[in-house]
Amino acid sequence: DAGVTQSPTHLIKTRGQHVTLRCSPISGHKSVSWYQQVLGQGPQFIFQYYEKEERGRGNFPDRFSARQFPNYSSELNVNALLLGDSALYLCASSSDFRVAYEQYFGPGTRLTVT
Amino acid sequence: QKEVEQDPGPLSVPEGAIVSLNCTYSNSAFQYFMWYRQYSRKGPELLMYTYSSGNKEDGRFTAQVDKSSKYISLFIRDSQPSDSATYLCAMSPYNNNDMRFGAGTRLTVKP
Numbered sequence: 001d002a003g004v005t006q007s008p009t010h011l012i013k014t015r016g017q018h019v020t021l022r023c024s025p026i027s028g029h030k031s032v033s034w035y036q037q038v039l040g041q042g043p044q045f046i047f048q049y050y051e052k053e054e055r056g057r058g059n060f061p062d063r064f065s066a067r068q069f070p071n072y073s074s075e076l077n078v079n080a081l082l083l084g085d086s087a088l089y090l091c092a093s094s095s096d097f098r099v100a101y102e103q104y105f106g107p108g109t110r111l112t113v114t
Numbered sequence: 115q116k117e118v119e120q121d122p123g124p125l126s127v128p129e130g131a132i133v134s135l136n137c138t139y140s141n142s143a144f145q146y147f148m149w150y151r152q153y154s155r156k157g158p159e160l161l162m163y164t165y166s167s168g169n170k171e172d173g174r175f176t177a178q179v180d181k182s183s184k185y186i187s188l189f190i191r192d193s194q195p196s197d198s199a200t201y202l203c204a205m206s207p208y209n210n211n212d213m214r215f216g217a218g219t220r221l222t223v224k225p
Contacts, residue, residue: 042215101146105157
């Protein structure tokens with residue numbers, strides 16, 4: 001079975017631009033979470049979606065938004081990019097939002113903002 | 115003070131050594147405690163999780179939780195060079211999706 005997949009693998013953007021990151025969960029998983037991992041730090045929770053509804057939001061500005069589609073895939077959007085948004089963006093899936101402790105991560109998208 | 119504290123290392127041990135990795139936390143609401151392994155340029159991989167206090171063993175890995183001290187540990191027996199990675203602790207409250215991670219400890223096992 002395929003694990004969590006993310007695209008693109010890497011991308012480079014300029015300050016002020018917008019970016020869209022994509023995630024496909026493990027087959028049968030209905031919950032998708034997004035995390036930001038800055039170099040040298042642990043992942044930080046951004047959003048969780050379950051059955052297309054937002055179930056949780058971390059302490060991130062409104063420039064960050066996300067949505068989940070009927071096939072349970074998800075997009076993370078970041079507007080007005082800042083240098084500090086450079087990070088590895090991780091997507092994780094689980095069977096239910098209440099079992100966040102059993103999340104499986106994708107390989108991540110490495111975003112560099114110049 | 116961070117909610118989850120983890121010594122970033124780096125930690126270097128010879129092959130076959132017993133490795134001890136630790137995290138402390140401040141939020142008494144945490145009920146689930148996870149350990150992830152992250153290889154360079156990869157996503158974290160779930161090793162094991164425990165609920166509340168106690169021990170859990172899986173092969174060469176043992177996780178311990180002491181809620182009274184707000185202290186969790188991961189022990190790796192007979193460490194192998196393939197265990198070289200960053201180990202992240204994570205924790206969440208019961209029925210809550212907001213996981214909090216430690217900064218990760220970078221481990222190198224030398225042949």
